[in-house]
Amino acid sequence: MTLSSKLETCCNPRKWDLAHPILILGTSGRALAQSAAAGGYRVLVADCYADRETRQVASAWVQIPPGADDEHWRQRIAQLIRTETNPVGLVFGSGFENRPEFMEELTQWGVLLGNRPHCVRLLNDPRRFFSLLWKLAIPAPEIRFSPPDPTHGWLRKAIGGTGGHHVLPMTKALIHGKRVRWQEMRPESQKRRASTSPPYYYQRKLEGQPGSVLFLANSKETQILGYNHLWTAATRAAPYRYGGVATPLNLTPSAATFLQSYLRTIVTATGLRGLNGLDFIQEPGGIQVLEINPRPPASLDLYHDLFNPFDAHVKACLEVPLSFRVTSITTTRAFSILYAPYPLQIPPHMVWPTFCYDCPVANLKIEREEPICSIHARGANIEECRQLIRRRQQQVLKLLSPNKTPA
CATH class of the missing domain: 3.40.50.20 (Rossmann fold)
Structure with a gap:
């Protein structure tokens, strides 16, 4: 056998x-x-x-x-x-x-x-996903599959890209400049499909507050567990690189009502199961849906002491009725990814502060701009958390490289 x-x-x-x-x-x-x-x-x-x-x-x-x-x-x-x-x-x-x-x-x-492959396929195919949103009358940004002209006000996104590294402001140079390089970095299974699937799509850039929803679904009903604030860790090469997340994000009652309605409609149409995330932009005129992450998102890390996210995920996937009680958040909580500002090696006897998670093992070599760990913080508001995280990042870099001065 x-x-x-x-x-x-x-x-x-x-x-x-x-x-x-x-x-x-x-x-x-x-x-x-x-x-x-x-x-x-x-x-x-x-x-x-x-x-x-x-x-x-x-x-x-x-x-x-x-x-x-x-x-x-x-x-x-x-x-x-x-x-x-x-x-x-x-x-x-x-x-x-x-x-x-x-x-x-x-x-x-x-x-x-978790979500069945056909559901993942639908939600990560921008042509099918945005067609579904428009069919369901859910607001979403304009997209296209050929380079826009003029390019101002557009973003180029790699189909299937994650982490924000693949999102770039659209310019004339991008139309011809980086397609081959991106294809060379793709997994073999995707390279074989490159001739039939365009590697990019183009999305109208929106101005507003980026946010996400952590939600639970059992293919029929949905339960929102939290609204989150998203931020980037921008570099010149990756201006939309994922930086971190904080909760709670205060939404107007009307915005929260719209998101609840959108999620109910999407879950009914797709049969989503388990813990998932929805990313959106909150504009002055309302909510625009950007994407669905059809798997447990990183934001679940902020909710461990309020309920057990994994147990909730498994039971929802088994289509148990949703009745999870989530304790109200009274203190803002956040985490951010610490990216290496220079090549470094983890010291053999590194003592990690308690606010560090995803800590690498001793002697591991980390290249510039690769993730080192995540830094967590709590505070009275999101800005206080961000300031505390910045100080903690400098503290960790000093522990890792005592002879270097962090930028």
């Missing part, structure tokens, strides 16, 4: 229950793994960082280099689950949104606890 057939035999969905192991797959599995362990689940993790906290809570883990192809993922995942005698629940985090075919293949190896 081959490994694949063995896994298909032992992973009969009808035999899976909450006592069986969970395999978390994604770019970073730390937040989900900690929440799962706190909920009493036995956790396996396959991600790109294998940071210290992940290793502490996971029964087993494998580290998969960023940019690894599908075959590398197959081999490492097989190492994790080949000895499991019970069905494994599969939870996909970030990094699989643009790989629905691979998701579909991996779901033959376990029990999918």
